[in-house]
Amino acid sequence: MAIDPQLLAYYRRLAERYANAPAPADIPAQRARFAEIAAASLLPDPAGITVQDLELALSGRSLGARLFRPAGETAPRLVVYFHGGGWVIGSPQTHHTVAALLAADTGCAVASVDYRLAPEHAFPAPCDDASEAVQWFAGERQALGLATDFLAVAGDSAGGHLAAQAAQQLNGGGAVQVDAQLLIYPVTAPVLSTESYRAFADGPGLTRDEMAWFWTQFIGAEALAEGTAHPDHRVHLMAAPLVRPPATVLMVAAHDVLRDDGLAYADFLVRHDAPVVTIEASGMTHGFARLQPDAERAREWMRRAAAAFTGMIDDV
DSSP, X not given: OOOOHHHHHHHHHHHHHTTTSOOOSSHHHHHHXXXXXXXXXXXXXXXXXXXXXXXEEETTXXXXXXXXXXXXXXXXXXXXXXXXXXXXXXXXXXTHHHHHHHHHHHOSEEEEEEOOOTTTTOTTHHHHHHHHHHHHHHHHTTTTTOOSSOOEEEEETHHHHHHHHHHHXXXXXXXXXXXXXXXXXXXXXXXXXXXXXXXXXTOSSOOHHHHHHHHHHHHOHHHHHHGGGXXXXXXXXXXXXXXXXOEEEEEEEEEOTTHHHHHHHHHHHHHTTOOEEEEEEEEEETTGGGGTTTOHHHHHHHHHHHHHHHHHHTTO
C-alpha cells in the first residue's frame, strides 16, 4: 500500500519550510531543529490527563521524567516510556503528545523519561539510564499512587530499543519484573542490510544513512561494523537468549527502514514463549507516532496499538 497522503503532505510542508535553511551545523543545532519540528505536531493534553514533572535520583546522577496520569483512575497501571530520536535527539517535550495520548488511550499512567543522549553519553549510558529509571519507578509506585502489581515499558524507535533492553536486563535476574511492553517501530540490531533497509533507504521519515549515523554516535563505527556478530544483548537485542520475556505488542511501519528490525524481534520473542501481538501499520512511515496530529491514519494506528496493549495486559 502507498504511503498515506496526509503523511506525504506533511513531508512536503516540512521540505518547503526548510528549503532555504542551512543544515544544522552540529549536534546541538540538530537537537534544536528537531525540537522546532516536533513543536509543530504537539496538541493540548487530552481531557482528564494530569501532568507531573519528577526528578529521579539515581546512582551518581538524576534524570527528569514527566508523568501523565488519567484522572479518575485509582492506582492506575504504570508504563515507563522512552522517546525516539536515535539515542541522540529528542526529549519528553518532543514526544509530549505521544505520551499524553498513550495515557488517554490505555488508561495507564505513562512516565516519559529524559535519559542521557549520545554522543556525549554514548553506550552504555542510555541503556543504564533506562534500566535504572524502570527500577526507580518500580520502587516508587506506591508513593506515586500507582498499581504495585504491574509494570510495563514502552518506547518508539531508539526508545523502543531502550525499553526492550531494560525489560531483558531486569527480567533476566533483577528483583524487578517487567510484565508487558509496547514497542513502536523499535531499533533492535546494528544490522543495516535487511530488505526494508534496501527498500526504504531514502526514507521518508528515516534513511539508511541517518540510521547508520545514529548507530555510530551511540556505539561507535567499529562496534557498528560488527553487525550481526555484536555480542552485547543491550546493543543487539537478539544476541542472547531471553529469560521471562514480557507480553509484547510490537508495531512496525510498513514504509520504514526499521520494519524488519521489529518483525525479527517479534519472531525472537515468540521463539522464547512470549505472548506477542505484531501490528504492521500500512501506509505509515518511521516516526508516525509523533505525527498523530498531522495524519488521521497515524492516530488510528496508535489507537489500535493501545487497544491491543490494554487487551493484552488485562490477561497479564
